[in-house]
Amino acid sequence: LDPAGANLYVLDYGNSRVVRFAAPFSQNAGAAALQVFGQSGFSLSGASIGAAGFNGPTGIAVDPAGRLFVSDSFNHRVMQFDTPLTNAYASRVFGQASFLDAAVNRGSAAAADTFANPTRMGFDNAGNMYIAEWGNNRVMRFSVPNPAALPAVNPSAAAPTDPQYANGAQWYLQSSASGGINAAGAWAQTTGSSRIVVAVIDNGILPHPDLAGRTLAGYDFVDARRSNDGGGRDADPSDPGDAVTATESTTQDGEFFGCPPSNSSWHGTRIAGIIGAAANGLGVAGINWQSKILPVRAIGKCGGYTSDIVDAIRWAAGIPVAGVPNNTNPAQVINLSFATPGVCDKVLQDAIDDVTSLGTVVVTAAGNNASNASLVAPASCRNVIAVTAVDRTGAKAPYANTGAAVTLAAPGGSLSATSADGLPGLSDTGTTSPTNSGTYSTSEGTSLASAEVAGVASLVLSVRPYLKPEQVRQILSATARSFGNSSGCTATLCGAGIVDAAAAVQAARTTFGYGGRAVSASGATSMALRNDGTVLQWGDDYYGFGPIQRPYESYRANLIPGLDGIVQLAAGPYFGVALRNDGTVWTWGNNGNGQLGNGGTAMTFALEQAAGLSNVVHVATGDGFPPYAMAVKSDGTVWEWGGGNGTP
Numbered sequence: 001l002d003p004a005g006a007n008l009y010v011l012d013y014g015n016s017r018v019v020r021f022a023a024p025f026s027q028n029a030g031a032a033a034l035q036v037f038g039q040s041g042f043s044l045s046g047a048s049i050g051a052a053g054f055n056g057p058t059g060i061a062v063d064p065a066g067r068l069f070v071s072d073s074f075n076h077r078v079m080q081f082d083t084p085l086t087n088a089y090a091s092r093v094f095g096q097a098s099f100l101d102a103a104v105n106r107g108s109a110a111a112a113d114t115f116a117n118p119t120r121m122g123f124d125n126a127g128n129m130y131i132a133e134w135g136n137n138r139v140m141r142f143s144v145p146n147p148a149a150l151p152a153v154n155p156s157a158a159a160p161t162d163p164q165y166a167n168g169a170q171w172y173l174q175s176s177a178s179g180g181i182n183a184a185g186a187w188a189q190t191t192g193s194s195r196i197v198v199a200v201i202d203n204g205i206l207p208h209p210d211l212a213g214r215t216l217a218g219y220d221f222v223d224a225r226r227s228n229d230g231g232g233r234d235a236d237p238s239d240p241g242d243a244v245t246a247t248e249s250t251t252q253d254g255e256f257f258g259c260p261p262s263n264s265s266w267h268g269t270r271i272a273g274i275i276g277a278a279a280n281g282l283g284v285a286g287i288n289w290q291s292k293i294l295p296v297r298a299i300g301k302c303g304g305y306t307s308d309i310v311d312a313i314r315w316a317a318g319i320p321v322a323g324v325p326n327n328t329n330p331a332q333v334i335n336l337s338f339a340t341p342g343v344c345d346k347v348l349q350d351a352i353d354d355v356t357s358l359g360t361v362v363v364t365a366a367g368n369n370a371s372n373a374s375l376v377a378p379a380s381c382r383n384v385i386a387v388t389a390v391d392r393t394g395a396k397a398p399y400a401n402t403g404a405a406v407t408l409a410a411p412g413g414s415l416s417a418t419s420a421d422g423l424p425g426l427s428d429t430g431t432t433s434p435t436n437s438g439t440y441s442t443s444e445g446t447s448l449a450s451a452e453v454a455g456v457a458s459l460v461l462s463v464r465p466y467l468k469p470e471q472v473r474q475i476l477s478a479t480a481r482s483f484g485n486s487s488g489c490t491a492t493l494c495g496a497g498i499v500d501a502a503a504a505v506q507a508a509r510t511t512f513g514y515g516g517r518a519v520s521a522s523g524a525t526s527m528a529l530r531n532d533g534t535v536l537q538w539g540d541d542y543y544g545f546g547p548i549q550r551p552y553e554s555y556r557a558n559l560i561p562g563l564d565g566i567v568q569l570a571a572g573p574y575f576g577v578a579l580r581n582d583g584t585v586w587t588w589g590n591n592g593n594g595q596l597g598n599g600g601t602a603m604t605f606a607l608e609q610a611a612g613l614s615n616v617v618h619v620a621t622g623d624g625f626p627p628y629a630m631a632v633k634s635d636g637t638v639w640e641w642g643g644g645n646g647t648p
Helices: 183-187 246-250 267-276 306-316 346-357 446-463 469-478 501-510
Strands: 007-012 017-022 035-037 057-062 068-072 077-081 092-094 118-123 129-133 138-142 197-202 292-297 333-336 361-365 385-390 408-411 423-427 439-443 519-522 525-529 535-539 566-572 575-580 585-589 616-622 628-633 638-642
Touching (some): 007 057, 068 118, 197 446, 267 292, 267 423, 292 306, 346 361, 361 446, 385 469, 408 446, 446 501, 575 628
Parallel strands (some): 197 292, 333 361, 361 385
Antiparallel strands (some): 118 129, 129 138, 423 439, 566 575
8 A cells, every 4th residue: 555545556476567456445346457567558468678567576565755666576676666656667776777677686796786586575664665685685775765776767768859759740659649659668678679670672762860870781673774873783772763754754655654743752761760760869760779771772763673672572581682792681570661553473472472481571561542452562462461551540541551451550640631640751852863951751651651560570579589470460460459449440451450569569578489499408407488588497407507506406497596588598418508688698507518608617506608609699509429509690600619618
């Protein structure tokens, strides 16, 4: 209870949450809770991190001022929620440097500002806070205010200061709009990973202050007939403009006969900005601030050729294309913000099947003809995430294609309502050729909705990089927000719902299994990776299995202390190897042949970090003798140790 007796807080360990009930409690028998902390909704459960997530909450207390404190045991921290408790975001974290950190004792030894599995807690009448720590075998006392605590961390500080986000013009990223994607809730968990690449296959991009440092070297696949840059395929994916003049449109037998006259669209630049514009205090903010954008030009004046598009798709995913240098930065997500009349043909379908079989997620626009998405491509292709558009209110956008081919919806805006209902984005002042002015303008379309879903998919993969395309599709669909009764959308027309970035990232962190093997065994020793990122081990434990130090205690599963945030594990003969979500490798157990990778062969009975390894994406062990281990880095190199050599 809070001091006034107005609120009852209940710790729900099994669902990793705290729920709040309001007085009078005697009249609320069987009533629903009013608020949830640790989850983005009452229907969700599972461990997570960030300013609004818990991983095994085990203690709860309210101080004399009415502030709520929660011991978040497996994130090794205590969270403070200030009054008035109008949202579920913590205002301060004790025991960690930020809301996104979760290491035992902050990755070092026990100290006055660290925790190892804090559990029960309470306050005395003077306002002193007492916290019992199971992992460090101690009780900690903090005065109020707490001089040993870290500086207060305000979750709103993670919100971008870019003007059009701050003033609400980027309503589509926010939760206040019924059609918004709740990006802030996702940013509290991740702002992206440098290991993820998003390919924008479009009409090229332009230099822009909001894309500075955000792109990789791409390629131009547009045939010379439509390139508008004086040549054919080359290593310059910049956008020369796609304007079509009235003369070109009406010249019979010309390349652009019948194409509607138009100014240059700068479409690819806009799409790249929605996905990854920097949170730099300028203009607009993108959805993913860390992952890189791979610009691939396949669309020219009045569209593009299928032959160029399919080569661009394969190249973007890292598949060699004849006559073109290999792509050294394969994309995990490909965005196709275009739609051409006709159902998906075999050539395009084969390209999509090729890249999705490699693990690349393909997101595409449903089209803007207010028609059936099954009659346009690539939306009608298999193995794609086809996205339709809603407006600010969450209602179906009047231009959007719908139907059975659609996977889900995202905000595309509606300029027919008011200009404020469009989506601000990156642009250029040139009407034909670029001026490289780095400006902004407002637009609408399923192209923009597709880019938003591609951005959310990249955040999902940032926290769970081993998910397969179908698993990403399942996460986005399962966590999508339901359409309103007056939205004009149903599951048959608009798919599973409106994409919810916060819920999707949380589900990826807590619901779906980690990459690699969930269970691993070698000889007579077995281990399992749990959904909360911790590791259990059982079986023959002759060497005490490192930090457990319990020889022969093999009849039940034991938690490996200090090992968390694990995304993959591999069991070797009397030793274990685990990959952490930050790309580091951790080992424990027998080190007689250097298989722990700590530079030596001495037994340590401690959790060890494999020396010099970072940006690792996969680990493996060998069952032979002498035992050894291997790791694959994100740059494609393979590292090994063991067999008498203790250094990777």
